[in-house]
Each structure stands twice: as structure tokens, then as C-alpha cells.
Amino acid sequence: MRVLVAPDAFGGTLSAPEAARAIIEGWHRHAPDDVLTAAAMSDGGPGFVDVLQAALGGELSVVTVRGPLGVEVPVTVLHVDGTAYVESAQACGLHLVDPLDPLHASTYGVGQAVAAAIDAGARRIVIGLGGSATNDGGAGLLAALGATADVALDAGPEALTGVTDVDVTAARRRVHGVELVIASDVDLALLGMFGATKTFGPQKGLTEEQILLVDGILDRFVEAACGSSPAERRVADAKGAGAAGGLGFALLLLGGTVVSGIDLVADAVGLIRQAGAHDLVVTGEGTYDFSSRAGKVVFGVASVAREAARPCIVLAGQVQVGSREMRAMGVESAYSVADRVGVEASMTSPYAHLADLATRVARTWSPRSQA
Known part of the structure; x- marks a missing residue:
């Protein structure tokens, strides 16, 4: 399975490249043979x-x-x-x-x-x-x-x-x-x-x-x-x-x-081309909420994934939108670090907890989980 990992920075805790590395590290614990490509993103803000x-x-x-x-x-x-x-x-x-x-x-x-x-x-x-x-x-x-x-x-x-x-x-x-x-x-x-x-x-x-x-x-x-x-x-x-x-x-x-x-960053990293070359697109940010629709990375990446006819999922520190709002943004599912370990813990050890979340998510999305 080929997975494109294209997160934003996690507000004040992880840069976008760090978030991508954590997701890839955690995913590989469950599915070491999957091919994961990092494409750190930004919407004009930090990073x-x-x-x-x-x-x-x-x-x-x-x-x-x-x-x-x-x-x-x-x-x-x-x-x-x-x-x-x-x-x-x-x-x-x-x-x-x-x-x-x-x-x-x-x-x-x-x-x-x-x-x-x-x-x-x-x-x-x-x-x-x-x-x-x-x-x-x-x-x-x-x-x-x-x-x-x-x-x-x-x-x-x-x-x-x-x-x-x-x-x-x-x-x-x-x-x-x-x-x-x-x-x-x-x-x-x-x-x-x-x-x-x-x-x-x-x-x-x-x-x-x-x-x-x-x-x-x-x-x-x-x-x-x-x-x-x-x-x-x-x-x-x-x-x-x-x-x-x-x-x-x-x-x-x-x-x-x-x-x-x-859009500017997506053009620079060739996001449309990369999405089409992968089976799944993973994005993320510190807090996935309704404001994510207003020009933010998650919405932009999900839109590109939809254009490429690829499913998109979100890994976030916190998730504050329901399934209906997710679908409207082109997101199949969203997973929260805070839901597993609490808000405070998610802020104190963000890399480790995001990697752990990615391991759990991989069990759902990687074919190996069906074996």
C-alpha cells in the first residue's frame, strides 16, 4: 500500500515535517512494508x-x-x-x-x-x-x-x-x-x-x-x-x-x-501528482475543527485527494467536527490523540502520541490489518 502523508504543523508542538515523521514511524510499526511518502504542508502560517x-x-x-x-x-x-x-x-x-x-x-x-x-x-x-x-x-x-x-x-x-x-x-x-x-x-x-x-x-x-x-x-x-x-x-x-x-x-x-x-504550497510540492500516485492520503493538524474549512491545510489536502479519487483521513491533536462536517470537507475519517490520552498528555509528548495514534489507524487502513 502507498500512503501520502501531508500534514500541517501541529500548533506549537510539532512542525509539519516532524508530524509527517511521527505518522510514518507509527504507521510502519504495524505495516512495515507499506510505502509512505512525506509531503509536509503549510497554508502560509508556521512552517x-x-x-x-x-x-x-x-x-x-x-x-x-x-x-x-x-x-x-x-x-x-x-x-x-x-x-x-x-x-x-x-x-x-x-x-x-x-x-x-x-x-x-x-x-x-x-x-x-x-x-x-x-x-x-x-x-x-x-x-x-x-x-x-x-x-x-x-x-x-x-x-x-x-x-x-x-x-x-x-x-x-x-x-x-x-x-x-x-x-x-x-x-x-x-x-x-x-x-x-x-x-x-x-x-x-x-x-x-x-x-x-x-x-x-x-x-x-x-x-x-x-x-x-x-x-x-x-x-x-x-x-x-x-x-x-x-x-x-x-x-x-x-x-x-x-x-x-x-x-x-x-x-x-x-x-x-x-x-x-x-494552493501555492500544493503546487510547489506537486500534491495533485503525488496524491494520484498513492492509495491513501493522510493529513493532519493540531485542532481539526470547522475553521479548517477556511483555507487551511486539511481542507486543501482533502480537496486534492478527492480530485485524485483517493480517500483522505485526518490525524489530529483534537477533532471537533462530526462525521457530516468531515464528509463535507472530503474527509473519510478523523482520529484524535486527545481522545486516547487526554488534551494535556497530547501536548506534553506530541511526537510519541501521534506515532502511537498512527499505529492504531494503520490497523484500520492498511491491508495487513485484514490478514
Whole structure:
């Protein structure tokens, strides 16, 4: 039996390559003769650059940038044939902030990484968005590229309070002649009931009261940067504007184009071709829930498997969807580490427990289990 193993990172516990290795190791305990192929995936969030470097090759460079709360952090930029790939999570990711501080976290470091890529000669820059600790509408990125305002743009959303004027002329000049590609893991807008703050603010530490506050601040930020008419503000409603707490909005202001992060990575690793060459596709992520349908790895991999007429199953830290939702996403079955060992244990020994789960799942799906 041939099995394609194409997981995402398991939020803060395992990288995508580590998750793939754990699944393969566990599966082989039951079915050592099965042929398993690792195809680590990303939707633009954590692991984006590593996955693309494994698929595309290229040269890596490291730049030091300002982290979400001001502490310097390293960011790896991948250069391939005039294109630079930047992973925003490396500059402003959730893993860089403890405790969470969404009112003050900034995307300034992402702008610094983009500037470094331009200085290195890139004429096309692909910025992976996802896993951010920030909710500043991309104001920090704009500041790093030269934008100015009547308030501080580089100190998080609270610092934007009272903003009335934002000038992005210098930032647009800085990126002139460079194609900006926004590889997003979500397609939500910036503002409102289904916008960035309401949808992902809680996981970044915003309370219900702060969600309303920050959404109002960002509404005024949009008006200051774009204008007050619906036509002028349209960019804030565009798909992907709300990605990474509004980084998508800032990059759209600079002329960026939104693409699906999972589709971009799938093309790079040849996922359609690989799925067709295997009998079963296995994917996974830390928490498999309804949000997995919104541009995430699991949904993207399952869609490719369906196109190739191959069954797809999910191995996850936690599974929070029912069988009907799974079928709607193209998933045959989903299996949870937490269901076997509990949530706490699944977080403390993630590699071992995921491998154990893969062993159990292989008994169901590998022909050897029928012997």
C-alpha cells in the first residue's frame, strides 16, 4: 500500500515535517512494508518557508527584525530565482509572545523582512500569512516600509487610537516594481462580525470588550488610510484583508495580490501528482475543527485527494467536527490523540502520541490489518 502523508504543523508542538515523521514511524510499526511518502504542508502560517525550501530548493538568508513586542528575532528568507518567500509568523507569531499582548503587538518586523528581501534584489515577494499574535491591521508593516501617521503605527492597535491621517506614499514607493503575493490561510475581511478581530481576536488574547474596541480602532485606521467612502474602503472588505490580524489589508494597500496559501504550497510540492500516485492520503493538524474549512491545510489536502479519487483521513491533536462536517470537507475519517490520552498528555509528548495514534489507524487502513 502507498500512503501520502501531508500534514500541517501541529500548533506549537510539532512542525509539519516532524508530524509527517511521527505518522510514518507509527504507521510502519504495524505495516512495515507499506510505502509512505512525506509531503509536509503549510497554508502560509508556521512552517511556510521550511516546506517551500524542501520543495523548491533555493538559498536561505537570515535577517534580524523587531518581534511583536520589540524583542529582536531572526527571520529566514528563502530566495528562489528572483522570488523571496517570507513567513510572517517568524516575525510576529503567537509562539513569540508569552503572555499574549494583542493591544501592543506589532507587525513591524514583517515589514523589515520585506524590506530586506527587496534590498537583496527580489522582484517578487511571497508573504505567508498565518499564526500571528498581532491584530494591528498591518500598521507596523506599513511603518517599517516608510508609512507615516499622526499616531504611532508600530506599537499595536491601542496606539492607533485617535488616528486621523495615514500616509502610505513612502511605503508604496519602497515596494514599487516589486510584485507582492499574499499567501493567506484565510479569506476573511478585516472588519465586522466575520472579520479578523471578531474571528481570531480571542485566540490572540482579546476579551469581548477589547474585540469591540480594537475593531472600532481599525475601522478608523481604514478610514484614515483609505478614505471614508465605501469605494475607498473596499480594500478592507476584500478576501484576505483580515489575514494575520490585518496584515493582508496592509499588503493589499501596497498593491499586493491574495492567493490561497495551501494552493501555492500544493503546487510547489506537486500534491495533485503525488496524491494520484498513492492509495491513501493522510493529513493532519493540531485542532481539526470547522475553521479548517477556511483555507487551511486539511481542507486543501482533502480537496486534492478527492480530485485524485483517493480517500483522505485526518490525524489530529483534537477533532471537533462530526462525521457530516468531515464528509463535507472530503474527509473519510478523523482520529484524535486527545481522545486516547487526554488534551494535556497530547501536548506534553506530541511526537510519541501521534506515532502511537498512527499505529492504531494503520490497523484500520492498511491491508495487513485484514490478514
